[in-house]
Amino acid sequence: MHHVFVNDKPIILTTQVSPERNFKNYLLSTVNIGKVIKELNSTSLKEVRLIGKKESNLINKFLKKLPNVVAGGGKVVNDHGDILFIYRNDKWDLPKGKAEGKETIEQTALREVEEETGVTGLTITKPIETTYHIFKRNGKHKIKITYWFEMKSSYKGDLSPQENEGITKVAWLNQDQCMKALENSYANIKILI
Template sequence: MYQIFVNDKPIILTTKDKKPKGAKSYKLKTVLINRVIKKLNKTDLNAVYLTHKNESKLLDKFLKKLPNIIAGGGKVYNQHGEILFIFRNDRWDLPKGKAERKESIEETAIREVEEETGVKNLKITKPLDTTYHILKRNNRYKIKITHWFEMTTDYDGKLKPQTKEGITKVKWLNKKKMKKALKNSYANIKTLI
């Protein structure tokens, strides 16, 4: 099973033909994805289930329905066990961004965290789950595939939000502050925390 978020509502890819209350179910092979996105955005549907009989082909078949954007990001811990958050578009988020040519996804994740926050000396400790969400760019829907990595740093310098990317704050959050921030975050970020 996979979840692809449209804002905070999931499109769930599954082999089981489900139709829970407040959700709709469609066959992945024949679904018109733009209609599904519009229904999730403009109705009170909680979720959409897209079904296919072959579990190993679920994600590949779905990813062919829209252009893909590959990104990398980090869940960064400092020496106090706090996690690095950015504030963009009036919501708390983790630093991430689009991969550049000839760059490994690990290099992308480290570069994006540095650019968006000013934090240096980043070390990847392990890969985390990959998240998927649908966004609209230049009047077209696209699927952003973000490869996440847990990172650590000993950096204790000044945090610098990348304002040209719409980031207005960068903060280290302890468990208590993080719990509050997650109330104003995205569903895919909550799954990583």
């Protein structure tokens, strides 16, 4: 089962048909994805479920329905166990960004975290979730596929938000502060924390 978010409402990719309550079922093979996005954005529906035949093919079939944007990001932990957050568009988020040129997704994630926060000395410790969300740019919907990595850093210097990317704050948040920040964050970020 995969979740693709439209704002904070999920499109759930599954092989199971369930009776509809606060959600709708559609067949993945014939769904009008534009109609689904519009329904999620303009009605009280909590989610949409797209039903496919084989679990292993669900995400690949779905990704063919809209142009893909590939990104990499990091859940960075310091020596005290604090997590690095950015504040952008009035929400707490984790640093991430689009892949450039021929860089690997790991290189993308490391570069973006450093550019968006000023934190250096980053090391990837392991890959974590991959998240999917639909956004609109220049009147067209696209799917952002973000490959996330857990990272560590002993950086103790100044944090510098990348203002030209709309980032207004960067902060190391302890466990209590993380829980508070997640109240004003995105559904796909909550999955990572």
